Amino acid sequence: MPELIGIGVGPGDPELLTVKAVNAIHNADVILCPASKEDRPSIALSVVSSLIDKSKNQEIIKLIFPMTKDQKVLEETWKKNAKIMAEVVLSGKNAVYLTVGDPYLYSTWIYMHKEIEKNFPSVKINVIPGIVSMFTFASKVGVSIAEGAEKVSIIPSCYDLTTVKEIAKNSETLVFLKDGRYFDQVVNLLKEAGFPDNSIFAIGQDLGTKDEIIRKLTLGEVNDGTLTTKYFSILVVKRV
Numbered sequence: 678m679p680e681l682i683g684i685g686v687g688p689g690d691p692e693l694l695t696v697k698a699v700n701a702i703h704n705a706d707v708i709l710c711p712a713s714k715e716d717r718p719s720i721a722l723s724v725v726s727s728l729i730d731k732s733k734n735q736e737i738i739k740l741i742f743p744m745t746k747d748q749k750v751l752e753e754t755w756k757k758n759a760k761i762m763a764e765v766v767l768s769g770k771n772a773v774y775l776t777v778g779d780p781y782l783y784s785t786w787i788y789m790h791k792e793i794e795k796n797f798p799s800v801k802i803n804v805i806p807g808i809v810s811m812f813t814f815a816s817k818v819g820v821s822i823a824e825g826a827e828k829v830s831i832i833p834s835c836y837d838l839t840t841v842k843e844i845a846k847n848s849e850t851l852v853f854l855k856d857g858r859y860f861d862q863v864v865n866l867l868k869e870a871g872f873p874d875n876s877i878f879a880i881g882q883d884l885g886t887k888d889e890i891i892r893k894l895t896l897g898e899v900n901d902g903t904l905t906t907k908y909f910s911i912l913v914v915k916r917v
């Protein structure tokens with residue numbers, strides 16, 4: 678029976694895919710992948726491009742997910758793309774949907790899964806997890822995300838940051854994802870919240886690619902305006 682498999686392709690390095698993910702990609706008739714615009718490449722596809730056997734002539738379908746917070750546009754996009762995906766499988770083809778990191782952390786896959794389950798219940802769905810970007814980062818900088826009784830908070834930086842001060846009081850580790858352009862605001866909020874100056878402050882950018890940047894400082898050492906402005910950025914702040 679044909680199926681749809683959501684695949685986490687990890688943080689950017691093609692060697693950081695699971696064997697199961699590589700096998701599923703090789704066995705697929707159709708490779709579905711997200712991109713933010715028609716004229717932009719799919720980052721998830723670029724991660725696996727060296728693993729694709731070109732002689733197989735697998736069909737590749739790029740689905741456009743605009744970077745917007747407009748709920749109406751988002752819901753229309755999810756419906757439209759989920760229908761395209763479901764119809765591929767209902768036509769008898771095995772399909773994989775590629776997503777960066779893991780499919781269940783801030784991923785378009787989450788909405789595709791929900792829509793297809795609701796509107797196309799006969800489509801068989803499977804999911805293969807991927808290595809989450811923040812754990813790749815932890816390995817690269819040698820910073821633990823949590824130890825002992827520590828509590829961790831994961832915060833999407835491009836939304837309302839008003840609760841950051843409160844969260845900072847109750848967490849030992851704060852992981853900020855989704856858009857490095859907001860990290861300057863985060864630093865100010867943490868300093869105002871009295872997060873200790875000697876806390877580890879580590880930033881990873883474009884991890885696993887040739888443009889990778891890693892910086893490890895203390896919160897006290899960070900100056901305004903010196904941070905990354907890239908979307909693919911992770912910030913880990915940790916009490917020591």
Ligand SMILES: C[S@@+](CC[C@H](N)C(=O)[O-])C[C@H]1O[C@@H](n2cnc3c(N)ncnc32)[C@H](O)[C@@H]1O
Nearest residue numbers: 688778779782810854855856883884908909910
């Ligand atoms: C839409 S979320 C997807 C998260 C992904 N599903 C995961 O498991 O890591 C995109 C955010 O994840 C982080 N991210 C994912 N891959 C990254 C990478 N290679 N380098 C730096 N940040 C990355 C960034 O914070 C980026 O803004």
